[in-house]
Amino acid sequence: MIQTLKRYFGYDSFRPLQEEIIRTVLDGRDSLVLMPTGGGKSICYQLPALLCEGTAVVVSPLISLMKDQVESLCANGVAAGALNSSNDETENAVLRRACMEGSLKLLYISPEKLIAEANYLLRDMHISLFAIDEAHCISQWGHDFRPEYAQMGFIREMFPNIPVIALTATADKITREDIVRQLHLNQPKVFISSFDRPNLSLTVKRGYQQKEKSKAILDFIGRHRGESGIIYCMSRSKTETVAQMLQKQGLRVAVYHAGLSSVRRDEAQDDFINDRVQIVCATIAFGMGIDKSNVRWVIHYNLPKSIESFYQEIGRAGRDGLPSDTLLFYSLADLILLTKFATESGQQGINLEKLQRMQQYAEADVCRRRILLSYFGEATTEDCGNCDVCKNPPQRFDGTVIVQKALSAIVRTEQQIGTSILVDILRGNNTPDVSEKGYQQLKTFGAGREVPARDWQDYLLQMLQLGYFEIAYNENNHLKITNSGSDVLFGRSQARLAVIRREESAPAKGRKKKPTIPVRELPLGLPNTESEELFEALRALRKRLADQEALPAYIVLSDKVLHLLSTARPTTMEAFGNISGIGEYKKKKYGKDFVELIRKYV
Structure with a gap:
């Protein structure tokens, strides 16, 4: 297991729970996995897929999500493909043949396509396991219910002996029970990972009007020069006006909402993933398919409708584990409008209750992280020290x-x-x-x-x-x-x-928070101070290599790996391969270019 982890993913050890989950899958047992965004869910089914004979079938709700995962796997030297409506028939035919021959290790597929292929392709394949990603979509109590997911239960009937692993980043108790019931999981082992994301700072600003919000946002972005971020807005029109305000300031911004054509939406997502734009102003329709590891900040222009939504959206920042900032604006107008929506919805009681919990978070005068964690049933006795209440307790x-x-x-x-x-x-x-x-x-x-x-x-x-x-x-x-x-x-x-405190900070010229790399992740005996100049040079090289292959930069190497390289400065291929996050395939493919650059610098 460790050899395979190092070879394909470049890691020497597992994160909490990963090894136990993988063993459960390898033992042929069903499991339900709750792990926060960026917690390492995908390795829980990707590694067993590499260790087992046959092909793992991964059900995923969004084409963009599949594309991202498949690109990442292929970049690590893993045979993976996605069967969906965006392929042409030739591509799908090639994929089907690879599945039947057993040469594909992971097949990503949408729930609709899975149902359509049930009596054809699936019957002719050697399937190693089923992974149901974003499993909360199966439950009508989940925050993102999708009717086509509700038919997934047939997998257990058709393939009684193949293990099923259901994975989600956010599901309360009712949703968890519903997932197990709807998928007909057989005495599943339930794994609940810590929901704590200590690298995310949490800040709330109350009662700001539009002009003040604009100023606060520009100040905030000024402290994150050139770094990717997402601004979530409640309405389509607001995404447009916020984007225009930022564009006037010379920032590279894209807009994403359900009112745009799918071509425009794909373009916005693609520009963001490939760093052609720095910021996306979006409604909550955006981000589910985003695995971009170097999103450094998330702003909520309006109050979200539930803690689940909020948690999932801020979870898109700092997936590489480096420090990232989140900011939530909260006003009475938001509360009144969201209450109206909840009251008129089909599930009035539950939606009003969820909104109330979100309101309590926004109005808290105790550690915000403790409120978030307790919502997901996780008790903690310590204040986090990384939210606005801890840093600046109210007087x-x-x-x-x-x-x-x-x-x-x-x-x-x-x-x-x-x-x-x-x-x-x-x-x-x-x-x-x-x-x-x-x-x-x-x-x-x-x-x-x-x-x-x-x-x-x-x-x-x-x-x-x-x-x-x-x-x-x-x-x-x-x-x-x-x-x-x-x-x-x-x-x-x-x-x-x-007491109302408003820190009116002018945009700090060039002041960026330097991410700190945990010393334990650095090879022993090497420098542990980072060179910013080298980091920028490595980033430029990564961009060039990514453009050559038409890949997002973070798929070549993540920001975290670049920070490790600019700190450890490996000058041999072997030392390069010892950096956490660099597997065999990437070492062979990119090692020469990066080592050459580091040697010049050193």
């Missing part, structure tokens, strides 16, 4: 007067207003909506003009979280005071609010 002050002003304005309008009119009243803005109802005559009109509008947005979010008012979603989102709100309003109790 509180007596906010009774601020709360009373807001609640008083709500009462004086007979609880018939939403948040934007409330802020206008408090700030003394005589807008058409305010004057139409005569609210400028109220005693509280302008009572809070010393507080900036965006701070009011933040305070209102805090007041909602503290339970001083509720939003009547069935009454045009009007604000209604609660009993505890009345207690503060009439002086029966005090309100403690968190």
Whole structure:
């Protein structure tokens, strides 16, 4: 097992659980594997496929995902192919023959194609195992249910003696039970890996309006010069406006949403994977097929609808294990809109509950990573030290007067207003909506003009979280005071609010966080300080080699491997092959070019 791991994937040891999962598959047993994005799921079925006779059949929901996996495997010297509708008939015929002859080790296939081929190709193949990737798609409780996945249960009936391994990055308890039931897994061994991704920093910014978001995003990108990132937006139109704002600043940006033609979407994805654009502004339709290991940051322009979605989307950053940053913007407007969607959905109860948990994460004043981990059933006693709450714990002050002003304005309008009119009243803005109802005559009109509008947005979010008012979603989102709100309003109790902190950082010229490579991953006795100049030279060489083969750069060698090379500086082929992540095939194929460059540098 270790020899095969080193030969094809370039690693000397397994990550937690990988070896145990592989042994379970090799023993012919069914298994369900939960591992976070970037946790090393694919090796759990790719390695057994290399060790067993025959072909492993991997069911995957997206063509782009299959393409990425197949390119990575072929780049490691593994015989793999994908049978799907984007191939022409000749390509598919060649693949079918390779499967029947047993010369293909892994066949990637969509669920529809698998059903269509069940009585033909599958019957004529020697199948070593079935791997069902993105298995949460099978469950109607999962966050990405796909009806065609629900028919996958026939595999167990047709092939009772072939092991099935179901894999997913995010599935709560109900979804896990549903996967086992729908796939008819036979007493499967369930493996749940840690969901902790310590290399991801977690930051939330509350109550920002559009202009402030734009400034914060530009500052953030300024600290990540030239590094790939994704900005997730709730609506198609927002992806377009955010992209235009960034393009005006001279940034290379692509747009991706379901309203574009599949040609435009493929083009955007391809440009991003091949580093022709730095940033993708996308709806959540983007990213499932992305295995790009050097995405360094993810921004959520709006609040996601559930922790599962959020976790999967931030999981697209830092898949190579190097430090990466995530930023979430959160506003009352998002919350109101998402609540409306959840209320009108077919699964109102469960969707509102999921949204509430997402809201709790965004409003937390305790370690955010602990909230994420506890959601997935993982307890931790330590704060992470890598989220905004840990780095900068909130300070509180007596906010009774601020709360009373807001609640008083709500009462004086007979609880018939939403948040934007409330802020206008408090700030003394005589807008058409305010004057139409005569609210400028109220005693509280302008009572809070010393507080900036965006701070009011933040305070209102805090007041909602503290339970001083509720939003009547069935009454045009009007604000209604609660009993505890009345207690503060009439002086029966005090309100403690968190101090608002906004670090207005100018884009740091050229300041990039240098990724730190764990010393244990470096060969002994070699330098452990990285040369930035050498890293850039290696990156340019990788780009040239990737372009020659029409491959994404990270498939040639990952950023992590380049950092190791620019730190360890191997000057022989043997030393090059000892770098973690370089297998035999890549050593033979690329070693000469990289070693030559490093020798010149040294």
